[in-house]
Amino acid sequence: MSADAASAPGCPGEGFLAAREDFLRRYPEYCATGPLDELRARDYARLDALGDVYLDYTGAALYGSSQVRRHLALLESRVFGNPHSRNPASAQMSEWVERGRRGVLEYFRASPEEYTVIFTSNATGALKLVGESYPFSPGSVYLLTFDNHNSVNGIREFARARGARIRYVPLSIPGLLIDAPALEAALAEKPEGKDCLFAYPAQSNFSGAQHDLAWVERAQAAGWDVLLDAAAFVPTNRLDLSAVRPEFVALSFYKMFGYPTGIGCLIAKRSVLGRLHRPWFAGGTITVASVQGDTYFLADGPEAFEDGTVDFLNIPGVEIGLDHLRQAGLDRIHVRVGCLARWLIGGLEALHHANGAPLVRIYGPGAGGPRGGTVTMNFYDARGRVIDHRLIEDLAARRRISLRTGCFCNPGGGEAALGLRAEQLRSCFSRPEVRAASRFTLDDLRLCIDAQSTGAVRVSFGIASNFEDAWRFLEFARSLLE
Numbered sequence: 001m002s003a004d005a006a007s008a009p010g011c012p013g014e015g016f017l018a019a020r021e022d023f024l025r026r027y028p029e030y031c032a033t034g035p036l037d038e039l040r041a042r043d044y045a046r047l048d049a050l051g052d053v054y055l056d057y058t059g060a061a062l063y064g065s066s067q068v069r070r071h072l073a074l075l076e077s078r079v080f081g082n083p084h085s086r087n088p089a090s091a092q093m094s095e096w097v098e099r100g101r102r103g104v105l106e107y108f109r110a111s112p113e114e115y116t117v118i119f120t121s122n123a124t125g126a127l128k129l130v131g132e133s134y135p136f137s138p139g140s141v142y143l144l145t146f147d148n149h150n151s152v153n154g155i156r157e158f159a160r161a162r163g164a165r166i167r168y169v170p171l172s173i174p175g176l177l178i179d180a181p182a183l184e185a186a187l188a189e190k191p192e193g194k195d196c197l198f199a200y201p202a203q204s205n206f207s208g209a210q211h212d213l214a215w216v217e218r219a220q221a222a223g224w225d226v227l228l229d230a231a232a233f234v235p236t237n238r239l240d241l242s243a244v245r246p247e248f249v250a251l252s253f254y255k256m257f258g259y260p261t262g263i264g265c266l267i268a269k270r271s272v273l274g275r276l277h278r279p280w281f282a283g284g285t286i287t288v289a290s291v292q293g294d295t296y297f298l299a300d301g302p303e304a305f306e307d308g309t310v311d312f313l314n315i316p317g318v319e320i321g322l323d324h325l326r327q328a329g330l331d332r333i334h335v336r337v338g339c340l341a342r343w344l345i346g347g348l349e350a351l352h353h354a355n356g357a358p359l360v361r362i363y364g365p366g367a368g369g370p371r372g373g374t375v376t377m378n379f380y381d382a383r384g385r386v387i388d389h390r391l392i393e394d395l396a397a398r399r400r401i402s403l404r405t406g407c408f409c410n411p412g413g414g415e416a417a418l419g420l421r422a423e424q425l426r427s428c429f430s431r432p433e434v435r436a437a438s439r440f441t442l443d444d445l446r447l448c449i450d451a452q453s454t455g456a457v458r459v460s461f462g463i464a465s466n467f468e469d470a471w472r473f474l475e476f477a478r479s480l481l482e
């Protein structure tokens with residue numbers, strides 16, 4: 001326990017110690033994750049020094065101080081220039097960029113013969129690359145699950161513009177996992193001879209549900225290309241691309257190790273790159289372009305997809321971040337966040353108002369289901385009325401608890417969890433005043449659907465989380481009982 005836990009108001013040391021003892025009895029595997037406490041003391045000391053409870057790892061991981069120091073030392077010791085030239089400052093930077101690609105492939109156990117790494121500014125940039133260049137055409141299908149980040153949903157606009165059909169697969173209720181029979185049926189209906197893309201997240205950024213990676217191979221066997229959104233999965237789970245081989249994987253590095261921001265990647269199968277058609281060319285993506293000859297030749301491989309200058313000074317930070325995760329031990333992080341999430345779910349589910357009404361409703365798979373370290377919920381008063389998630393966020397902030405509220409850019413996950421129906425949403429969006437509105441917010445949507453909740457509260461664990469973080473959140477929740 002940090003000194004802070006013992007002295008914080010409303011935070012009796014004895015209650016904490018008893019809770020911790022009980023936790024360790026129920027989750028003995030947590031003990032083996034002890035080196036992460038040492039890492040926290042060394043590299044994330046600012047958390048306890050400031051008394052912060054950081055519970056938004058699905059938003060962004062926290063960086064370790066040693067990552068920043070190592071990166072700074074590298075920058076201070078080299079002369080790095082814009083890559084892709086032959087001068088010494090450029091050549092050594094180019095080598096670091098290529099080293100970065102190799103490091104990412106190695107980390108995910110992807111064969112360099114089979115896969116390549118395209119650096120982007122984030123997962124969204126990677127997803128957009130697929131959307132804008134995938135050969136959608138009339139008769140082809142873009143198939144995706146309800147549970148998706150908006151950056152995956154948004155690909156439907158590229159598909160629609162090129163005449164493809166868009167098809168959504170629903171989620172099972174209440175577990176919020178993919179409705180397996182519906183997906184099987186959709187996969188079986190792939191149009192013959194057409195390029196069709198199936199996109200889904202390995203882990204939901206809404207509910208923390210982990211969708212079965214076996215869908216990758218099943219979809220491929222039915223003739224689909226697969227886009228796996230791994231952004232919320234890879235910070236605390238191992239993705240082994242020698243075992244699971246989607247055509248495309250999208251991710252953001254700051255979600256894995258906090259620093260640097262501004263870099264993500266698309267890991268793409270080399271065999272599909274030839275089928276992608278960039279809608280334009282840019283500096284860096286061509287070998288030759290001519291003004292008078294009105295011609296251009298795209299570069300081979302990943303460069304053809306990297307518009308302009310990559311974020312070259314930050315790319316070495318990716319290798320440093322991957323080393324940091326390796327040293328921390330991804331499997332250890334995985335075990336730790338799993339224990340914390342399951343304990344927290346149990347604790348929250350046990351909270352009831354004096355009249356017996358539950359305080360919290362948790363969305364997605366229960367403590368024993370396929371889930372990661374993200375727990376999403378709403379709070380209710382004793383009369384069963386939902387407590388506005390924005391109020392929860394404000395109250396949590398007073399205890400220096402950082403959590404996330406809203407729909408987390410995952411409207412389909414939210415609609416399924418909150419029981420919003422298609423007719424209800426269609427009727428709202430077809431109202432003349434809504435159609436004419438130049439601006440429309442989540443609040444407007446809430447009013448439009450009879451003041452039903454349109455959001456939730458999300459807490460998520462990661463590399464520097466400890467039991468005290470989970471306990472403090474549970475104590476905060478307890479304080480909401482009437």
Ligand SMILES: Cc1ncc(COP(=O)(O)O)c(C=O)c1O
Nearest residue numbers: 122123124149205229231232252
């Ligand atoms: C599952 C998932 N996909 C995609 C994204 C988009 O990531 P970025 O904003 O870094 O592009 C996020 C971000 O929260 C996410 O959680």
